[in-house]
Amino acid sequence: MKHGRYPFILSFLALPVGLYAWLVVLPFAQAFQISLTDWSGSSNSFNYIGFDNYANLFKDDRLVLPALRHTGIILVVLPLVTIALGLFFAFMLNLGGRSRQGRIEGVRGARFHKVVFFFPQVLSVAIVGILWKQVYAPENFGGLITGALTAVGAPAPVNGFLADKRFVLAAVIAVLVWSAVGFYLVYFSSAMASIPRDLYEAGIIDGAGRLQMFFKITLPLLWDSVQTAWIYLSIVALDVFVLVYMMTPERGGPDTASEVVGGVIWKYAFNHAEQAFASAIGVVLFFAALTLAVVSLRFGPRERIEY
Amino acid sequence: MATDTTPERPAPPAGDAPAPRPARTGDPAPRREGAVVNFFSQGFLWLWALAVIIPVLWIVLSSFKTSREIASDPLGLPEAMHWQNYANAWSNGHIGDYFINTIQVMAFSVTGTMLLGAMAAYVLARYEFFGNRIIYFLFAAGMMFPVFLALFPLFKTLQNVSLLNTYTGLILVYIAYSLPFTVFFLTAFFRTLPTGVAEAAIVDGAGHYRLFFQVMLPMAKPGLIAITIFNIIGQWNQFLLPLVLLNHPDDAMISQGLANLALRQGYEGDAGALFAGTVLAMLPIFIAYIIFQRQIQAGLTAGAIK
Numbered sequence: 001m002k003h004g005r006y007p008f009i010l011s012f013l014a015l016p017v018g019l020y021a022w023l024v025v026l027p028f029a030q031a032f033q034i035s036l037t038d039w040s041g042s043s044n045s046f047n048y049i050g051f052d053n054y055a056n057l058f059k060d061d062r063l064v065l066p067a068l069r070h071t072g073i074i075l076v077v078l079p080l081v082t083i084a085l086g087l088f089f090a091f092m093l094n095l096g097g098r099s100r101q102g103r104i105e106g107v108r109g110a111r112f113h114k115v116v117f118f119f120p121q122v123l124s125v126a127i128v129g130i131l132w133k134q135v136y137a138p139e140n141f142g143g144l145i146t147g148a149l150t151a152v153g154a155p156a157p158v159n160g161f162l163a164d165k166r167f168v169l170a171a172v173i174a175v176l177v178w179s180a181v182g183f184y185l186v187y188f189s190s191a192m193a194s195i196p197r198d199l200y201e202a203g204i205i206d207g208a209g210r211l212q213m214f215f216k217i218t219l220p221l222l223w224d225s226v227q228t229a230w231i232y233l234s235i236v237a238l239d240v241f242v243l244v245y246m247m248t249p250e251r252g253g254p255d256t257a258s259e260v261v262g263g264v265i266w267k268y269a270f271n272h273a274e275q276a277f278a279s280a281i282g283v284v285l286f287f288a289a290l291t292l293a294v295v296s297l298r299f300g301p302r303e304r305i306e307y
Numbered sequence: 308m309a310t311d312t313t314p315e316r317p318a319p320p321a322g323d324a325p326a327p328r329p330a331r332t333g334d335p336a337p338r339r340e341g342a343v344v345n346f347f348s349q350g351f352l353w354l355w356a357l358a359v360i361i362p363v364l365w366i367v368l369s370s371f372k373t374s375r376e377i378a379s380d381p382l383g384l385p386e387a388m389h390w391q392n393y394a395n396a397w398s399n400g401h402i403g404d405y406f407i408n409t410i411q412v413m414a415f416s417v418t419g420t421m422l423l424g425a426m427a428a429y430v431l432a433r434y435e436f437f438g439n440r441i442i443y444f445l446f447a448a449g450m451m452f453p454v455f456l457a458l459f460p461l462f463k464t465l466q467n468v469s470l471l472n473t474y475t476g477l478i479l480v481y482i483a484y485s486l487p488f489t490v491f492f493l494t495a496f497f498r499t500l501p502t503g504v505a506e507a508a509i510v511d512g513a514g515h516y517r518l519f520f521q522v523m524l525p526m527a528k529p530g531l532i533a534i535t536i537f538n539i540i541g542q543w544n545q546f547l548l549p550l551v552l553l554n555h556p557d558d559a560m561i562s563q564g565l566a567n568l569a570l571r572q573g574y575e576g577d578a579g580a581l582f583a584g585t586v587l588a589m590l591p592i593f594i595a596y597i598i599f600q601r602q603i604q605a606g607l608t609a610g611a612i613k
Contacts, residue, residue: 008516009434012426017427017442019482020483020486022464024486024487027460031457031459031460093352107349108349112356113356114604116359116360117355118600119593119596121607122540122596123589124543124592125546126544126566126588127585130366130569134366134578134582140378142380142381144362147382178359182359183607239453239455241547262453262455265456270551275459279459282453283456285455286453
């Protein structure tokens with residue numbers, strides 16, 4: 001079987017690796033290179049200007065600094081809320097049921113809830129954006145929330161939630177959580193299903209309540225999954241843009257109140273023809289993602305618990 | 308996939324029906340606690356379920372209203388079923404064309420992704436050679452790259468070889484950007500396959516190619532199905548890449564076409580057609596989801612569960 005080994009390996013790797021190098025690795029490498037120039041993107045002439053773009057980046061309080069702040073907020077809030085809700089719902093579905101003869105079991109209709117909760121995950125961001133833009137719309141455009149608030153006599157923002165600087169970022173984050181929770185519910189559920197029931201039954205014999213069982217048994221055993229979820233959600237948080245593009249006024253407005261890093265890269269690259277500057281922001285984002293992954297893998301959980 | 312109840316027992320009868328066994332000697336205290344927890348967990352679960360169902364259902368209802376009704380009576384039921392919205396979305400909104408465009412592209416891009424991904428993953432998983440680890444790492448790292456960073460250089464790359472605004476270009480890009488996850492996942496999968504069958508095939512005189520296509524690929528079927536579902540959903544929902552790489556509105560992919568419709572709706576004020584278009588775009592995904600929900604949930608969470 002040694003015969004023809006290397007020709008075989010080469011013939012199987014040439015196409016995928018070649019395509020990947022050409023369309024993924026090379027463009028990323030070029031972006032690094034472009035970030036060190038003053039290239040506009042449209043002409044063929046450019047000069048190398050070292051790290052000037054990076055220095056200017058942190059002086060741009062018109063777009064970049066608000067975007068960094070908002071992406072920072074999303075980076076903290078999105079994983080925190082999504083994981084908390086995901087764990088809570090997964091625990092309820094799997095173990096929140098009525099205990100019969102001292103047994104712990106899932107609630108009624110667990111299957112149904114899983115199917116419903118997960119559904120937003122398969123919808124495209126374009127659909128989610130259109131859906132929620134209308135839900136948040138001002139009352140005279142037929143918004144669902146504003147309409148409902150007015151119907152019960154509560155005050156509603158006159159221009160809807162997305163045109164209001166106070167609400168727009170929270171509104172976007174709420175939609176992100178809405179789409180993500182189902183995924184993590186299913187993910188944590190499968191992890192919980194692999195925890196032996198004996199542990200819970202032992203917990204019951206020792207007189208532990210559900211809250212105690214969650215914090216003393218479930219959470220420590222799920223720590224690996226929580227960590228993975230954290231990395232995934234952090235990457236999602238750094239990449240937020242399409243939803244902002246679809247939903248908010250001025251694609252990051254009003255008045256930069258929902259500007260995110262991805263959107264600023266987009267604006268500088270495709271609207272302002274400042275390709276080099278856009279690439280510099282992208283490189284910063286890249287290293288932020290890299291740092292996050294390394295840090296959470298390095299300083300994550302203690303030793304693995306075997307069961 | 309996870310089961311909702313303990314696997315070693317048959318599922319308990321749904322509802323408040325008394326336990327099948329007559330044992331009623333249980334402690335009353337945990338019993339009451341159980342009932343309270345049950346009540347609250349059901350409450351919270353239903354709250355979230357409604358938060359998912361209501362917006363979706365509401366858009367479906369709105370798609371049958373006239374644009375005036377949508378603005379003036381958002382909470383009411385449609386006065387009459389205004390099917391005209393669907394006709395408008397299909398013909399003026401070109402939703403039908405976008406469907407066909409997307410299917411055309413994906414027939415090639417999903418097949419290509421799976422074929423190239425399986426080939427690379429198989430070699431990386433089962434053969435030792437110089438550079439193996441580096442190539443694997445390069446693919447795995449691709450999962451983390453923020454795609455914005457590459458958009459403009461990618462645009463220029465395709466422009467230089469005249470593949471900008473072509474389906475061929477888009478198909479190649481879809482394949483390239485789906486490879487990291489596909490290779491990462493399938494490599495792990497090929498590693499778990501037993502070596503005994505492969506060795507037996509070698510003894511029978513199978514070459515490297517026959518071993519892959521006739522022995523290993525069929526054995527990897529569960530993994531291939533999960534990842535195919537993942538890629539179908541991912542590529543169907545792709546938005547940024549076609550937005551940058553396809554500039555002719557007539558060629559648009561479904562997500563992009565829907566976004567164009569949303570933009571035009573801003574000028575023309577035909578909200579009814581927009582919602583009808585949204586429902587049409589949602590429908591195939593919804594049907595596929597209901598039929599294959601177990602496989603889809605398994606496929607999408609597969610990457611996270613190692």
